[in-house]
Amino acid sequence: MDEPPSQPTIIEIRSIARGRQRLVSLSDGREFAFMDEACERMGITEGMSIVDGLLESLDAAELRVTAHEAALRLLASRPRAEKEMRTRLAMRGFEPAVIEEELERLRRAGLLDDQKFARAWVEDRKRVAPRGRRMLRYELLGRGIDVESVDLATDGIDDRETALALARSRARGSAMADYETFMAKIGGFLRRRGFDYSISADAARTVWAEVGGNSDQADDRGIEAQANP
Secondary structure (H helix, E strand, O other): OOOOOOOOOOOOOOOEOOOOOEEEEEOOOEEEEEEEEHHHHOOOOOOOEEOOOOHHHHHHHHHHHHHHHHHHHHHHHHOHHHHHHHHHHHHHOOOOOHHHHHHHHHHHOOOOHHHHHHHHHHHHHHHHHOOOOHHHHHHHHHOOOOHHHHHHHOOOOHHHHHHHHHHHHHHOOOOOHHHHHHHHHHHHHHHHHOHHHHHHHHHHHHHHHHOOHHHOOOOHHHHHHHOOO
């Protein structure tokens, strides 16, 4: 009676790709290259028998490592919200189960935190391109941030103070004009930054007075012009 064929064994493991991969040579002549971390996860050593399912398990571990490296590359350029990270990994062809495992790994490491992302987003907007609380909330909710995290990140934002600072900055770079033109330009700019009509109008009127405008011109026609820039 013929004996069943023996399982191939690992006869050599060599480090390649500057230590990032290992070339696994089997007794039956086959060779496979796997990421170093994947081999570590599976405990691959020379002399190990290639039992059923081991190569498939190595392939699965390889996918998890590849997903992790892709996620780290995405995070290297800037912080990411969880929704965006999930979408980006899916676009790279990773299966949902692999993506969810990677997201959990990033959460545990503190690399994926929607509350932290929301706070960083608001601070960056304040520094680079200030805008109203309503617009900030819209931006964050659109990136999949939960309502509670959005509320925490935008709590305490003073739209009137921000709008006034923006109006002053905008006015410094603008030539003086008549009241209607000034209100249309500054008020329209503020509304495009997410401030409501009342706050935009108040800020524009205040700055008009500060730069020496004639307050007598602040009549209904000027307000109507601001409403329809």
